[in-house]
Amino acid sequence: MKAIIAEDEPNQREELVRLLHEHWPELKVAAVCEDGLAALEALNEFKPQVAFLDIRMPGASGIEVARAASGKVHVVFVTAYDEYAVAAFEAGAADYLLKPVTSQRLVQAIERLHARVTTTAPTDLTRLMEALALQMRAQESRGLKWVTASIGDTVKMFPIDDVIFFQAQDKYVRVVTAGDEAVIRTPLKELIKQLDGEVFWQIHRSLIVRASAIDRVQKDALGHYHARLKGCAEVLPVSAAYQARFRSM
């Protein structure tokens, strides 16, 4: 049986190799990877049956590696503390080991692996991992505080609380605050995923606006809707698809 190990911290990597050697001598560790990218390559190269994956790694996260390995490899997450790994375990998709890894718990995981490797094919993790990757990103964005825009080699940082709206323009997105503005390269589609949907509303294909900054929405003679803002003279179009939100206002 072949396995790969992916863990970015050297001491932990060596320790896991040692523990596996001690408790599962017949397992052949085909590759010991320092980051997610190396793990992805090792998956292709060695076609292991088992993968021990740290979740937070440079390059690609353990979740992303697991997604690539889905249906081909039995995954065991090795993690400091991650509800993702536990969720995957509860869904019957993958086992997990909590750091620091103890012999006792490792032996238990090895027994489970033995049973699964011989009887069942590796679970299809694609869906679950996609959901977990989304969750992970949502959790990261919960702490969002800044919009970072580079101008030349300096970086301008706006507190997210100052932003009135984001507007897509060609390849760029305009970020407008009460007294300032800048352009960023993150597409609007990406932004909307990371922003709090209660605070920022999409009102147009190319516009995301802070809901509390909308002063009023008016209909013009042609039946088009426009939003007037507090603290900003610009008048923004509201497209038909997004008007429903204002009907009750």
Added chain:
Amino acid sequence: MKTASPAVHPALDQPLPADVIVGMTWGPFRYRKYPVFSLPWLRWRTAFAAVVIGLYGALAALAQVGANETWPAALISLGYFITGFLLMATIGPALATWVRHRRWAARAESWSIILAVVLGFIGGAAADSWSSEGIRVSLHMKEVPEHEQKISDLDQAKIAIFGLLGGFLYFAVGGGLASLAYFSERRRLRARAAHLAQLDSDMRLAVLQAQVEPHFLFNTLASIRPLIRQDAAQAEAALDALADHLRATIPQMREQSRTVVSTLGQQLDICTSYLKVMQVRMGARLQQEISVPDELRALAFPPLMLLSLVENAIKHGVEPKPGPGRICLQAEVLATQLLVRVIDDGVGLKDGLSSGIGLANVREQLDVRYGSEAWLKVAASREGGTVAEIMVPLRTPTA
């Protein structure tokens, strides 16, 4: 024992923090930059009063000469006028300034200042009647005996109005307005101290969260654990570094560290123990370099900001980047400022949204502590990583 709280006792020889100053401070109003009833305040306020009174008196003297008064008489009366008015305007404030420089406890200071200003009113009234008498004699005006004064109802109303105006003038010029300003300044200083304390505890909480964050703590334990078997000495050193790191930051949560002066040296030591822990975890992947001249270590530097920057550089710069990473701490003195720099060659800043954990707090703290005299700058470094710089005014700790 009572310690001097900066909320009640700001430095009396320096301008107030920018966010405590109210009103205009240009030209003649520059006294408002200083704490009310401090020596520089008294000096500039007296100069201001002298100029106003001098100009007014000079015009009055010219008018008297125009009304066939002799020059010497007009000048003597001008002298009386200026001296009397200046005494009236400064006796109370000067006494109050003497009081404030004694740095008594808050309550004692308030009552003594009120007393000083009231004494000032009495002294001012005496000075006023002395100078009025002097002016009357020098201009050969006749004193009208009281029983010969005929006072009509209209005159009585006029006297009442002038009395009221005069009373208000006495109050305003003699230190009444200054006392009001003194109490409002104290309120603003207290509000500022409360705000600073809030920011301070926010920052401590953020740092503490970073340490007890399971990812940090369990990864550290998992990295140290195998060392116990392989290399006991290194395991010991690693545990010591972890303990140092935790101790360096946790105890400050409890003690009111605002009374403890924080130096650049202490802040560097806190970063060093953190970097030692990260070195154990990341091994050869992490390269670090601290180049801070020893003589800068004694300079004052606000607590935990540097650690926030270093944590950010590791967590958002070096750690997420595959392969080796480098972090570099530098400090230098530029004229009257201390510049501290944290450079990494990590993944760098990406356009878009980011969660600069401590950055918002660092920026706000700098703003409250130093106003426009300090800043935090975050930029892309030439090597593709990030440079974070904090500039603070050069100060040696005053304990």
